[in-house]
Amino acid sequence: MELSYWEHKSWFSHVDFTIIGSGIVGLNCAISLKEKYSKCNILILEKGSLPQGASTKNAGFACFGSASEILADLEHHSEEQVVQLVQKRWKGIQRLRNLLGDNALGFELHGSHELFPLEKPDFYDKCLESVPYLNDLMESVFGQKPFVTNSNIFEFSNIQEKYITHRLEGQLDTGKMMRSLIQKCLGMEIPILNGVLVEEVIESIEGATIKTKDFEFTSRKVFVATNGFASKLIQSETVKPARAQVLITEPIKNLHIKGTFHFDEGYYYFRNIDKRILFGGGRNLDFDTEETTKFGETKIIQNQLEKLLRNMILPNQPVKIERSWIGIMGVGTQKSPIIKQISESVYCGVRLGGMGVALGSLVGKELADLAN
Template identity: 60%
Template structure:
């Protein structure tokens, strides 16, 4: 489709900054650029009609890592690296809350509970034994002991009699959060063009030539914030990771309150609008879920259904209302990639399933790479 003179002149000429991706990172990057460069012309390109990837498709967890996740991280990272990862998540949530306000995104702190299936005896014992050690490790961040034991008050079946609870973990309404960020960006005079896929770019010392599925144009700088879709554009250590989710219809007198994890964080569920939202199972088929294609697999959905019926709601009739998937960005390391790639190209990707917690600070840090 040929664009008119007016379209090019108004929306695609004299662009100072082009951000690829309108998720949490991209929107926060745009807001920080507007703060730093009040007169700049900022454009955001989004491949979906709404933000794609995981920003509008996640479970709405404001989490910092369950105790088993942190122990698993210590197997592949140094203690200092793990402290920095958790601190980044904690600071990111505080930044998000400050930017939007708790009411705007229905932010609640009801605690995050890690369950241990009866078959996970070895993991459970390890976590119990290491609880004091991990509390001491993270005390400088939370200024208190984050983890403590709590009884199985919600009547889950087939699990150990106690949870290990993270007292500071919260939850929010993902849709309200993203809608709030979109409003802030629009009020800041930043243009978002939806259903635009960046297919190729080439950079020189003065600008970046960008080819999309609908038009070509030039921008002084380009910032890539596409997380799991980044391999389509750049060669960094980031791979797509699909996460599958389901939600029940409303359940009368639903007792659940809070966020819940088990199996080192590969499964997670929460209450929302008198429903149970439940996701995970990527560990059943890592290779198959290393994809940037949306969709659900019968293997994982059947297992989610089974766990929902046998463990989470064993005495409560329920009906599944929706099923969906989101695309995360993962890699060999959990540390996000925020770097300059060339003279005028930058990226902030590989959020490792912690987009809500760290997306605000990653977007801020990405914008601050601009000299």
């Protein structure tokens, strides 16, 4: 497709910064660039009609790591690395709240609760015994000891008698968050073009040539913020896709559950939203199949989500599922995000490890800070 004079002049000439991906990282990167370089021309490209990764498809958890997740991370990372990663998540949420405000985010602070299925008593005991240690480790991040134990006040079934509660974790409305970020970009005169699939980014004399499905143009700098899809554009970094399957119920009368909930080292998660239960996870049932960028459900996971919903979360209560959907995350052997310069003109902010809501705002800013 040949661009008209008007199309080229209005969108694709004299582009200083092009951001590929209009999710949390991409939009925050654009906002930070505009704040830093007010006169620059910024363009955001998105292959879908809406962000195609996980930014509009997540559960809306403002989370930093449950007790079992942190213990699991400590098996592969040093204490210092784990503390730094939790610190990034904490700073990311604070930056997001300061940027948009709690009303625009639909942010609520009800804490989060980690549940422990009955069939893993040794694991439960290990996590309970680790609470004092984890509180000492994390006190420097939060300014207080974040973990406490609570009884099963919400009357879930087939779980151990105690939750481990993180008092500072919250929840937000993902749709409100993304709409607010998009409106902020548009208000700063940062255009977002949807339906533009970038196939290749090539270094050129003038910066980088961006080849799309229909046309190509030149940008002085390019920022890849496609997370789980990053390997298609950046071969030098290892970012594996991780498919997340999520469902939501129809409204439930007298729903008394409040807060966010995790179990199985965070591989399952649920919350209340609009008098419904949103429930997702289960990729640990079949890691190989879920390492994909394809959108689609699998019976093994959907069946397990429905089973747990009825046997653990809402026992003896009729419930109907209204809809389900898929999100694509970016993960790797390390939990820390990749924020780096790839070549003379290309940068990336990817591999958010399923913590995009918490990390995305800070990763976007740090990605923008690489530009000069």
